[in-house]
Amino acid sequence: MPTQVTAAVMTKSGQPLDLRPVILDDPLDHEVLVRTLAAGLCHSDLHYLDGSLEIELPAILGHEVVGTVERVGAAVSGLKIGDRVVATVTPACGLCRQCLAGRPTQCMRVDQMRARPRPKFMTTDGEPINALGGIGAFAEAFVVSEASLGVIDDAIPAKVACLLGCCVTTGVGAAIHGARVTAEDTVAVIGCGGVGIAAIQGARLAGARKVVAVDTSEQKLELAKRFGATDGVVAQREAVETLELLRAIEPEGFTHTIEAVGRAATAELAFNALGAAGTATILGLMPADTALRISADALVYGDRRIQGAYMGANRFLSDVDIFTDHYRSGRLNLDDMVTQARTFSSINEGFAAMTDPTTVRVVVEFEDAAS
Known part of the structure; x- marks a missing residue:
């Protein structure tokens, strides 16, 4: 009935x-x-x-x-x-x-x-x-x-x-499955809501040597450091100013960026913050007609990549068991x-x-x- x-x-x-x-x-x-x-x-x-x-x-x-x-x-x-x-x-x-x-x-x-x-x-x-x-x-x-x-x-x-x-399988999954972060990598996570905080934890779990949190709120950045961010950058009104702050931390650009906001401007920032051969992983949902503007030179000559990772490219049934174990042990x-x-x-x-x-x-x- x-x-x-x-x-x-x-x-x-x-x-x-x-x-x-x-x-x-x-x-x-x-x-x-x-x-x-x-x-x-x-x-x-x-x-x-x-x-x-x-x-x-x-x-x-x-x-x-x-x-x-x-x-x-x-x-x-x-x-x-x-x-x-x-x-x-x-x-x-x-x-x-x-x-x-x-x-x-x-x-x-x-x-x-x-x-x-x-x-x-x-x-x-x-x-x-x-x-x-x-x-x-x-x-x-x-x-x-x-x-x-x-x-x-x-x-x-x-x-x-x-x-x-959602937020854990998406954020942690993006770092582990989507971006495939390793101990060699430097990572910038743009947006420190639930998915962004999970992505920061995922990058830390994967052993990234540097994890930089980016958000408009200084309070969010302080929170991000509690979850594993090594540095924080306050996003500025102009993307170029935010990029300068990121370059001050990682002059050659990041090997990985993860966008967890859902705006064209932050997705473009994620790409622009990459170093040569870096990968930008976009998580935020945007309206279907949203278009991104990126530099063809940076894409082709720099071997940079921009990719989606819907729901963090998670593997849900196995991820639930994996992340549960990390939670029990205190790593997540x-x-x-x-x-x-x-x-x-x-x-x-x-x-x-x-x-x-x-x-x-x-x-x-x-x-x-x-x-």
Whole structure:
């Protein structure tokens, strides 16, 4: 039987989310119904909420989430009722050319895997509601394919575990899988929100000899040093001035830069801050028509590269286990990334709190959260 749950529904860009009852469909054969424990507020969600990115409305946002398996479809084989799980927006089939080449975030069948004959969510009047990324985590429960879920240890607090669904797998993954940072490298990370802080930690885990944080906020830079940044640069109004500050730290340019903002200007700065043979890895989501201007000379004569790393080019199912071990050992600091935890009913205040320069990640916790 379909389930009535409370969800934070986006009905218009620039407006607060509307907390109201909605109808959640039954899980299909390969799907799982998950009772939500905690969800992180990601800047991607904020970009949809403020209209910077487009989404079909009405919609339920949210994709960085942990919960408990409550029901399983008839064909589900790898999960059982009671499992604690984190979700990803990039389910992988494991069989297509991209998956077999070790690039699961580029799975060629992801749309097919998300497709279903009827909506996951509906209004109480029967109107379909879109679910961001096929998840729609800003609800008391949600339905996703089994392939979208990774099992996580119950002992890890829910408000920390949810970070593994997006900002940690994206940021740490970008350093390890996307950029392939090594102990030889110098790295500049542009943007010190949740993904940027995770990228700084990823570069540190990979052994980078220098990790420079770049942000407009001096408070964010101080936070970044707690997570492994060796230096901090306050971004200036003019990109050329920021570049001069970066050159003062690394005169020949960086071997790697990681952009975690989602603006053309910061993506271009990431490329311009490279040294010869360096690689700029762009993580921030931008509108589809965004164009970047880079120097052809710097690209060709300097053997520089600029690349995307969607969701950090993560390998979700194995990454969850790897990053969990790093968290347990103290090498990956997730606790301090959660700078504010709020109840689900105050989710709109949580989004407002994201403008605070001391904020890394705001997490909303649900009534059933055990920890």
